[in-house]
Structures are given as structure tokens and as C-alpha cells.
Amino acid sequence: MYEKPVEMTDSKLIKNEEDPVVKEIPVYLSQTLADKLFIFQYPIRPTSQGYDNATFIKTAIKPENQEIEIEVALDSNSANYDQSMGEQIALNIDGPFDKYDDKNDERMFESHIMDKIVLQSSKTMSDCSNYSIGIFQDGELHITPLNGIVQLRPQFDYLDKDKKQGKNGAGKKQGDDSDEEEAKQVNVTFARQKTELSKKIREQSFQTHAKKKLEEQWIPTDYRDSLSSQAELTRLDMFCPSTEASINNLKLTPKEYLQFLAPPVKVDEHSRSNIPLHGTSLNYIRTLPLLDQVRTIMKDAKVMSFLQLRSIISQEHETGAILKYLQQVAVLVQGNWVVNSDLVYPKDELMYRARDYILLAFTENEYVNRKAISAVVKLPAEEIKEIFNNLGRSKQKKGWQLIIPPDTDFPTRHPEIAQRQEMLWEAKRKQLKEVMGAQNHPPPRQRRKSNRESVGAENEERNVGRGRKTLRDSSTSDDGTSETVKVKKSNRSRKVSEAT
Helix, strand or coil, X not given: CCCCCCCCCCHHHHCCCCCCCCCCCCEEECCCCCCCCEEEECCCCCHHHCCCCCCEEEEEEXXXXXXXXXXXXXXXXXXXCCHHHHHHHHHHHHCCCCCCCHHHHHCCXXXXXXXEEEEEEEECCCCCCCCEEEEEECCEEEEEECCEEEEEEEECHHHHHHHHHHHHHHHHHXXXXXXXXXXXXXXXXXXXXXXXXHHHHHHCCHHHHHHHHHHCCCEEECCCCCCCHHHHHHHHCCCCCCCCCCCCCCCCCHHHHHHHHCCCXXXXXXXXXXXXXXXXXXXXXXXXXXXXXXXXXXXXXXXXXXXXHHHHCCCCCCHHHHHHHHHHHEEEECCEEEECHHHHCCCCHHHHHHHHHHHHHHHHCCCECHHHHHHHHCCCHXXXXXXXXXXXXXXXXXXXXXXXXXXCHHHHHCHHHHHHHHHHHHHHHHHHHHHHHHHHCCCCCCCCCCHHHHHHHHHHHHCCCCCHHHHHHHHCCHHHHHHHHHHHHHHHHHHHHHHC
16 A cells, blocks of 8 residues: 655644544753663562662762662661671671771671672663653653663672682681792783784673773762752753754654654564573564464473463463463463473483473472482483472472462363363373383393303203213102112112122
């Protein structure tokens, strides 16, 4: 269908009887905070319990790498705070306090108790040029481009300091006797002339990015509460200062204008095939066919309920179609869906057989004993533990359980699918028992005849004649043997009497 191009400057041509323009809103672009505006997300914190009322002790930023670090105070006087554990953690990390020590300023917890946590950021996306924040006021929309979107999570790098101190302490005890440094071999290498292509590849490598992050220094910042007067003044910078000047000189059709505002994500086929599951965005997953969507989500999640899967997939897809494809890539275990083992271990038959056997155990019991599984599966303990870690969690004195609780609602709502899955597991139960039984009882090997046995057989054939009398004596019955012995004894007694 051909669409006649319409220029955005002529408002009369845009009007359409079927889709009339309800209201026109002027849009203004503010650049005052364009290189300073960030969105902070707290993915492990509920929306109702954010950090708005928290006390920020120290904040810092690396603007080039877009890294933020925030120290948040903990209420050590709370009834839910364990004082002894907080003191123990501080002692393990900083060591005993010495007022004459020059390194007291480097202590993590100056109050000798764990009274704070550290939030560190990570980028959610590399390019935020298509995102902005808008303020609608007095019938006008003012938008400011975003510099970045980051997620802040607690990080515990200081716990590694405790492990490092323990290793260094053990090393010092062993090395007290030898003060002299040991001689080390030094290898001298000469760098080759690098091409422009190799330089670009190196600049994009992970090591180069990590090095740049370490080289950039933290810049201390001051935190201002969202209700403070300075925060209010900063929010005013989000309004465009000159609203009278018009810079709308675009000569675009409505379709081109929409593509300009929200350009489609361009992903080539090579990069699609090599995208790791944990790095795949939800927007990209929703562009795939429904079967690929279900497969990708299940391979990434491993275990999830149907309600969770339904909330991720777009509402435009029918529930029946989702269930149809779900049964092709996953199995029902305790009312939840677990991705098929051949998708997790496509090239390792032993691993996916073992995983199926563990899933079979979960269909029969809520808790599974790992030692009992190891006795049947006959795989290394590390590989069996890897399977369990991807499926569930260990509970003391009970065993392993699935990572999410059983869902009794799904079998009630979909009894036909639940019955079909029971029949599937019954068939798998017979198959796995045969396979596991064959693995645990291999067929006995037929021993090859040696030269010594063949020589012994020839000698036995040669001596058959010599041993006929003995064979005859031994082959007689018990009664016959006793009679023969009696006859021999009587003959001997007669000969002796005749001689006398």
C-alpha cells in the first residue's frame, strides 16, 4: 500500500478523519544536564524500601567509565542487628586496633563494627543515546538526554581482604627464616610492530577495559537529599531555558520521524548466534519467534513456574500456544517447568542422563539425597554437584530441593498437561532404570585362552590312558567303592594266612 509523504511542517496535511489529532504539545530539549544525568536502579531492593531515607556516608564516581560507589550506613543499634557478628566481621577484615598504627586511616570500619555496606554500579546498556527524562508542566514537555543507566548492588570486596590477610599471615610465618629474596628468572621480550587493526582489537579487549577502569581515579562527590533546596535548583535545570526559539526544521514523513525517534535495534546474524543467554536483553528475545522465545528463556532460567514465564512473554501470544511450545523444551517437575536436559548438555549423554535421573527423583520426592544419587549415577562428585546447583538448593538435614517451591496450582488448572507429563515420566523411569542398570552391571568379559591352558589340555589328552583306572575307581558309586575295598582287604588276608 503506497503512502503519500507528508511534511511535518504542514499541520493541515497530518490531520486524518479516522485518527484525528486530539492535542498538540510543544516539546523542548534541555542540554544543561545532558552529560550529568543518570538513572539509578536498585534491582535487589523493593520499590517501597528504597534508599531515599538511608544515610549516605560517602559517594564517589568515575565519570569516564560511568562507575558509582556509595557507602550506606547500617543501623547497628537495631533490634535486628547482631552486635557480636558485626564486631567479628570488622575484626576479621581490619584486624585488632592499634592506636600507634599508621594505617588506621585505611581501616574499612572505623567504629570497629560493621556499620555500613558498599553499593557499586554496573552498566545496564552501553548506549543510552535514545533515552531521556521528561518533565511535563504547564502544557509543555521538557526532555533531557540521559548520560547513563546503572544498577547498584551491594559488593563485598572487603571480604576478600580478610582472605588475603590470612594467606599473607601464613606466608609470613613460613618465610620468617629467609629474609633474602629468592632469585627469579626474568624473560626479555621485544614487541613487534602493531598494525592499526591489531591496535583497535586490543583497545576493545576485556583486559584493556579493565586496565582503564583501574587507572581512572575515584572522584569524591557530595550527596544531596531529594527534598533539599539544592536538589530543587538542580531539577530546574531540566527545563529548557529558551522556549521561544524554534529549531524544528525537520523535513520528514511521520514514518521517518518515528524511526528517527526510536530506531530499530540492529543485530546481525553473527552476533545473534554468539549472544550469551545472560547477556540477551528482553527486548531482543521478544523479537524472536514464540518457540525460540520459550527456549531461550527456559535455557537461561533453568527452572521457573508458568506464571513467571507468562509474565515475561508478550501478552499478544495466547496461553495455549505458549503451553504447546513449553512442552517441547521443558518438563513438569513439582508443578514447575525445568528445561530439558539435552538443551543443557547437548553433547554429553552421560550428563543429561544423570540430570534426567535427578529430575525423576524430584518428581517422586520433595527432597533428594545427593549421596544416594551418586551411588546410582556413577559420575564424579563435582559434576553431580554442578547439576544440583543449577536445579536446587541444599537444606540441612533434609537434602536438596528445587530452587523454587512446588506449584500445586498449575496441575489443578491444566490437568491434561499434568497427566501427559506423568505418562512421560513413567516412560522415562523405565528407560533410565534400564540405562542405569546397564551402566552399573556391565557384561562379563570372556577370558581368552592362554598358551598355557592349551598345552595343559594336550597333556591331559596324552595321559588319558594312564588315568583310566583311577577315573573308573572314582566314577563308581559309594556302595561299589566300599565293596571293592572290602574285596581287596579279604584277598590280602588270605595271602598272609597262606604264607604263614
